Amino acid sequence: MASVNEVRLEARLVDEAARLLGEHGPAGLSLRKVAAAAGVSTMPVYTLFGDKEGLLAAMHREGFRRLGAALAAVPPTADPLADLAALGIAYRQAALSSPHLYGLMFGRAVPQFQPSAADREAADATYQPLVDGVARCQQAGVFGAGDPRRVALHLWAVAHGMVNLELNGQLPELGAAAEELYVEALGYAGLPFVATM
Structure with missing residues (x-):
């Protein structure tokens, strides 16, 4: 089960990803860009989502x-x-x-x-x-x-x-x-x- 901090981080990353998608379209969305926008390393982003498809699925959910x-x-x-x-x-x-x-x-x-x-x-x-x-x-x-x-x-x-x-x-x-x-x-x-x- 995810900790409260993990849930908060995932919500923050989803919001950053949604903002990037809205501002730059699909081409402007990557896990590295989401990590940079949220001010975190890429490791938790890859751990949470795996890849761009996983990130999009998390955003949809x-x-x-x-x-x-x-x-x-x-x-x-x-x-x-x-x-x-x-x-x-x-x-x-x-x-x-x-x-x-x-x-x-x-x-x-x-x-x-x-x-x-x-x-x-x-x-x-x-x-x-x-x-x-x-x-x-x-x-x-x-x-x-x-x-x-x-x-x-x-x-x-x-x-x-x-x-x-x-x-x-x-x-x-x-x-x-x-x-x-x-x-x-x-x-x-x-x-x-x-x-x-």
């Missing part, structure tokens, strides 16, 4: 670990629709706090990188809270019947699209803060599923 933790921190309340919105807010906050990891998690920041089956499974698990949130809205009669996975996909597509626009500086100037536009988009995304009276 850490990004989804952070996303999963952000979503898990949203406490369920008696209002499932408010809880669903809170999950959307947590998703955006996780993306904004680790923007370069987000690009690796959901983009093609490193086209040749392919996460392992186990890492893909762990990533897919972060989608389940959204599906569960939709199912709770359906059970409460807030949303109409239907496959909660399909509704969740629609909601995630809107959230993901808005986050990508914001991270890439492509949100149109509409006289409102990015967070306000995001929350508004989430509201519009949910309207087709609201149960009719």
